[in-house]
Amino acid sequence: MKTSNPSYRLWQLTFRYKIIIIFSCLFSILSVATAFIPFISVYYIVYEIITALVNHQLLNSELIINYGWLAFIGAACSIFFNFLALCFSHIAAFKTLYHLKYNFVRYLSCLPLGFYTAHSSGELRKIVDDDIEKIEIFIAHQLPDIIGSFTTPVIILIILAFFDWRLGLATLVPIILAYIVLISGYRRKGIKNNMQEFQKRLVDMSNASVEYIRGITVVKAFNQTFFSFKRFYESIKAYEQYCLRFINCFKYHMAFFILILNNIYLFIVPVIIWLLGVTDNYAHFILASIFYLIFSLALPAPFFKLLYVSQGLQRAVKSVENMDNILNTKPLVEPESGLEVDNYDVCFNEVTFAYDTNEASDAPENNALNHISFDAKQGTTTALVGLSGSGKSTVSLLIPRFFDPNKGSITIGGVDIRQMKSDYLLSLVSFVFQDVFLFKQTILDNIKIGKPDASLDEVIAAAKAAQCHEFIERLPDGYQSVIGAKGMHLSGGEMQRLAIARALLKNSPILILDEATSFADPENEYKIQLALKVLMEGKTVIMIAHRLSTIKDADQIVVLDKGNLVEKGTHDELIDRQQTYYKMWQYYKQTLDWQMDGSSHNDEVAHV
Numbered sequence: 001m002k003t004s005n006p007s008y009r010l011w012q013l014t015f016r017y018k019i020i021i022i023f024s025c026l027f028s029i030l031s032v033a034t035a036f037i038p039f040i041s042v043y044y045i046v047y048e049i050i051t052a053l054v055n056h057q058l059l060n061s062e063l064i065i066n067y068g069w070l071a072f073i074g075a076a077c078s079i080f081f082n083f084l085a086l087c088f089s090h091i092a093a094f095k096t097l098y099h100l101k102y103n104f105v106r107y108l109s110c111l112p113l114g115f116y117t118a119h120s121s122g123e124l125r126k127i128v129d130d131d132i133e134k135i136e137i138f139i140a141h142q143l144p145d146i147i148g149s150f151t152t153p154v155i156i157l158i159i160l161a162f163f164d165w166r167l168g169l170a171t172l173v174p175i176i177l178a179y180i181v182l183i184s185g186y187r188r189k190g191i192k193n194n195m196q197e198f199q200k201r202l203v204d205m206s207n208a209s210v211e212y213i214r215g216i217t218v219v220k221a222f223n224q225t226f227f228s229f230k231r232f233y234e235s236i237k238a239y240e241q242y243c244l245r246f247i248n249c250f251k252y253h254m255a256f257f258i259l260i261l262n263n264i265y266l267f268i269v270p271v272i273i274w275l276l277g278v279t280d281n282y283a284h285f286i287l288a289s290i291f292y293l294i295f296s297l298a299l300p301a302p303f304f305k306l307l308y309v310s311q312g313l314q315r316a317v318k319s320v321e322n323m324d325n326i327l328n329t330k331p332l333v334e335p336e337s338g339l340e341v342d343n344y345d346v347c348f349n350e351v352t353f354a355y356d357t358n359e360a361s362d363a364p365e366n367n368a369l370n371h372i373s374f375d376a377k378q379g380t381t382t383a384l385v386g387l388s389g390s391g392k393s394t395v396s397l398l399i400p401r402f403f404d405p406n407k408g409s410i411t412i413g414g415v416d417i418r419q420m421k422s423d424y425l426l427s428l429v430s431f432v433f434q435d436v437f438l439f440k441q442t443i444l445d446n447i448k449i450g451k452p453d454a455s456l457d458e459v460i461a462a463a464k465a466a467q468c469h470e471f472i473e474r475l476p477d478g479y480q481s482v483i484g485a486k487g488m489h490l491s492g493g494e495m496q497r498l499a500i501a502r503a504l505l506k507n508s509p510i511l512i513l514d515e516a517t518s519f520a521d522p523e524n525e526y527k528i529q530l531a532l533k534v535l536m537e538g539k540t541v542i543m544i545a546h547r548l549s550t551i552k553d554a555d556q557i558v559v560l561d562k563g564n565l566v567e568k569g570t571h572d573e574l575i576d577r578q579q580t581y582y583k584m585w586q587y588y589k590q591t592l593d594w595q596m597d598g599s600s601h602n603d604e605v606a607h608v
């Protein structure tokens with residue numbers, strides 16, 4: 001867990017690749033130091049010319065040329081060292097970027113599914129794409145700038161001794177003043193809150209835009225363009241408002257900072273005038289004055305960088321905080337050394353589970369599941385039935401540990417699933433969910449997710465069994481057709497069959513079918529049932545199907561009602577019992593009869 005404060009964490013991350021960063025800092029210091037050499041050289045050139053003129057001596061042209069070369073070498077070295085500093089800082093930044101993105105995305109995959117209901121995809125996308133990149137930008141660009149802007153006053157202090165220390169101090173005073181103004185601006189009451197609000201509004205705007213674009217078809221179909229756009233528009237307005245508030249809060253400090261640095265000479269000129277009256281060596285003093293006046297023009301640049309650096313620093317700290325908020329979410333606890341199993345009976349023992357609380361509530365109505373116990377033997381099919389919201393999907397999600405039960409346990413082959421490594425547990429289970437998610441990759445890749453090292457023949461065999469081979473072959477690029485590409489549209493039923501092909505290919509011993517045939521037309525449904533029969537051979541199958549006809553032959557039917565297990569047995573046993581299942585079956589038959597009577601010509605049977 002990441003517990004340290006975000007600023008400290010940012011520096012920890014910055015120095016993750018210590019040696020590389022130290023080299024970057026060293027080259028930054030050298031770059032700033034050598035940038036002064038041309039000024040000093042010019043000073044000595046002017047000094048040589050004036051002393052030669054005053055003393056009526058011949059100009060030492062060789063010395064002047066040497067100073068000229070020194071100025072050139074100094075400027076070239078400064079550029080070269082700056083280049084090296086940026087090279088090293090970029091190497092460290094990209095290594096850190098890779099490390100952070102990789103670990104963050106990996107960490108996301110270890111989090112329970114419940115986490116995703118509390119955090120929108122817009123928020124997570126912003127962390128991966130924007131926040132982590134801000135940390136990268138900070139290390140790559142702003143760190144060398146920080147080093148540069150802090151080195152400058154030190155160099156000024158050093159060269160004070162070589163010229164006129166009084167003018168040197170006069171140069172240093174506005175710089176220190178500018179620092180004080182800037183720091184006091186950042187320490188102002190409310191600026192932190194404004195910054196946080198500003199960031200929150202940014203996330204909200206990003207979420208609203210994703211939601212608007214994703215839901216555009218529903219929005220248009222229901223003619224809700226105005227209302228939907230309103231939320232998006234309001235989020236932009238809120239962002240604008242906080243942006244302005246943040247800028248307002250800071251505007252005087254910013255203005256004074258810029259004003260002071262752009263007018264350093266205003267601090268030097270009065271000192272020159274004052275010292276003119278008391279100095280003995282006019283020639284030397286005038287030269288030093290010229291030097292500092294020229295020098296004062298070159299000074300603001302590194303400090304202006306500091307202005308953007310401090311903003312970048314704040315943003316990077318905020319980004320680290322956002323990232324760490326997610327990284328502090330508890331992942332599912334993994335055993336040190338996972339147990340494996342030799343049979344695949346799935347057993348629920350008094351399982352109680354609530355989505356919203358860590359502790360299952362004593363009030364059963366607050367729980368999604370209450371004291372659920374059943375055995376699903378290897379090689380048998382257990383069907384979960386019940387009204388909408390009765391807990392069928394929740395039961396299926398607990399098996400691969402998308403959530404952990406609050407009470408009770410789930411075992412596979414007699415081993416508690418919490419004692420298995422999650423990779424191993426997931427390898428035991430295949431799913432066909434209600435909502436099929438297909439990646440924007442080829443059909444081949446989409447099916448191969450079930451078994452990445454599968455050969456083309458294996459993929460084709462699975463596709464044939466899942467009744468997708470024919471429609472895939474009809475596509476212009478066959479198995480190489482890319483999902484979502486122009487002209488590549490799949491129907492709901494076709495997507496469902498691709499998901500079945502995936503599960504067929506994975507061929508794991510436990511199969512969870514959630515509404516597996518909901519989009520299939522009657523002809524294909526029959527074929528899919530045949531294919532599933534082959535697939536289900538010898539496996540533990542947990543099937544959620546709303547159409548009771550599809551689960552009539554199940555070895556065991558578990559009937560759920562408001563999170564409670566109210567009945568279990570075979571179809572015939574439950575019909576004989578004339579309880580909940582019997583009533584559902586009667587409703588189901590009635591629905592079928594209505595359709596046969598011609599009240600609807602849809603082949604698709606209404607869900608119970």
Ligand SMILES: Nc1ncnc2c1ncn2[C@@H]1O[C@H](COP(=O)(O)OP(=O)(O)OP(=O)(O)O)[C@@H](O)[C@H]1O
Nearest residue numbers: 117355356368386387388389390391392393394395
């Ligand atoms: N992610 C979630 N967060 C909070 N509550 C949830 C979540 N998912 C489901 N629930 C609640 O848990 C209960 C059981 O839902 P579940 O989806 O398991 O029912 P279901 O029988 O599968 O329903 P359906 O047939 O409509 O899919 C419901 O009250 C539901 O509102």
